[in-house]
Amino acid sequence: MSVIRTDELTKFYGDVRGIEGVSFAVEEGEVFGFLGPNGAGKTTTIRTLLGFQSPTSGSATVLGESVTDRTALREARANVGYLPSEPAFDERATGRRLLEYHGALRGDERSDDLLDVFDPPLDRAVEEYSRGNRQMLAIVVAFMHDPDLVIMDEPTSGLDPLKQAKLLDFIRAERESGTSFLFSSHVLGEVRKVCDRVGIIRDGHLVEQADVATLLDRNGKRVELRLSDEITPEAFQFDGAHGLDIASSGEATTVTFTYTGEYEPLLEHILAHDPLDVNIGEAPLEDVFMRFYDTNATLDTGETGEEGTSDA
Numbered sequence: 505m506s507v508i509r510t511d512e513l514t515k516f517y518g519d520v521r522g523i524e525g526v527s528f529a530v531e532e533g534e535v536f537g538f539l540g541p542n543g544a545g546k547t548t549t550i551r552t553l554l555g556f557q558s559p560t561s562g563s564a565t566v567l568g569e570s571v572t573d574r575t576a577l578r579e580a581r582a583n584v585g586y587l588p589s590e591p592a593f594d595e596r597a598t599g600r601r602l603l604e605y606h607g608a609l610r611g612d613e614r615s616d617d618l619l620d621v622f623d624p625p626l627d628r629a630v631e632e633y634s635r636g637n638r639q640m641l642a643i644v645v646a647f648m649h650d651p652d653l654v655i656m657d658e659p660t661s662g663l664d665p666l667k668q669a670k671l672l673d674f675i676r677a678e679r680e681s682g683t684s685f686l687f688s689s690h691v692l693g694e695v696r697k698v699c700d701r702v703g704i705i706r707d708g709h710l711v712e713q714a715d716v717a718t719l720l721d722r723n724g725k726r727v728e729l730r731l732s733d734e735i736t737p738e739a740f741q742f743d744g745a746h747g748l749d750i751a752s753s754g755e756a757t758t759v760t761f762t763y764t765g766e767y768e769p770l771l772e773h774i775l776a777h778d779p780l781d782v783n784i785g786e787a788p789l790e791d792v793f794m795r796f797y798d799t800n801a802t803l804d805t806g807e808t809g810e811e812g813t814s815d816a
């Protein structure tokens with residue numbers, strides 16, 4: 505069963521388009537990454553799925569229930585965790601009080617275990633919390649009732665690199681035990697680490713839907729060679745090689761290019777030049793995604809553990 509399914513889902517705010525004709529499905533037990541530049545429509549999709557706002561047209565189901573059937577959706581939501589991009593809490597309440605409140609509302613099977621990993625200062629009022637502590641409290645709230653599906657909007661924003669890594673490890677472990685995720689993010693490094701498939705949204709439209717391995721495969725391999733001899737560009741003009749760059753330092757020549765195709769012809773070409781060093785790796789994921797983004801949009805590769813560009 506698809507845990508989320510949308511069919512031509514459309515939401516306009518008056519004349520302003522939030523999303524239009526968005527169709528995708530999240531299957532049981534997968535982490536579906538939802539990517540797109542600022543204002544693309546990620547939050548609009550999520551808020552519509554959670555029943556916070558009605559679609560203008562089209563349809564969607566969450567755990568099999570229509571998002572426009574309020575009663576059925578409320579029941580389905582008992583099995584859904586939600587981590588908003590900017591968690592809002594009763595500011596004067598302590599973290600502990602808020603966990604009691606959410607536990608009474610939807611159940612608390614897991615907060616003790618979760619607090620071993622994510623440890624906000626429970627006896628302080630939330631208004632005194634740092635951004636990271638607020639996020640950790642929201643993570644505990646999202647998972648404490650042991651949901652089957654978790655919808656996360658920029659989940660690592662505000663967390664330090666260690667906590668970011670803990671959250672990604674935690675998501676992978678949860679997926680292993682069958683939990684499904686809709687994971688909205690700008691941070692490509694984390695998408696690479698946890699997502700099985702991605703949907704890319706731009707200007708309110710879903711422009712791509714593919715599994716991450718296929719996207720990377722399509723983008724080819726990044727090849728870097730160090731040669732003792734100087735060479736001409738013609739030496740590396742062969743089928744499947746593109747984006748050639750040659751730099752000579754006096755001692756050695758460094759050749760980099762992207763390659764799509766089988767290994768055998770690639771290795772033949774490389775060995776013909778008697779290389780000092782050979783490095784063949786995955787092409788950067790951002791090359792794939794940037795094609796779907798506006799030229800002005802910036803993206804975080806996530807490799808430094810910094811926050812994404814989500815707060816515009």
Ligand SMILES: Nc1ncnc2c1ncn2[C@@H]1O[C@H](COP(=O)(O)OP(=O)(O)OP(=O)(O)O)[C@@H](O)[C@H]1O
Nearest residue numbers: 517520521522541542543544545546547548549814
């Ligand atoms: N409540 C609202 N009223 C009017 N327009 C809105 C509202 N919420 C969103 N929009 C518009 O809908 C479009 C999609 O916005 P949305 O917040 O869904 O994008 P997003 O992909 O979540 O962006 P970000 O990455 O910046 O969070 C934007 O043009 C935005 O201005």
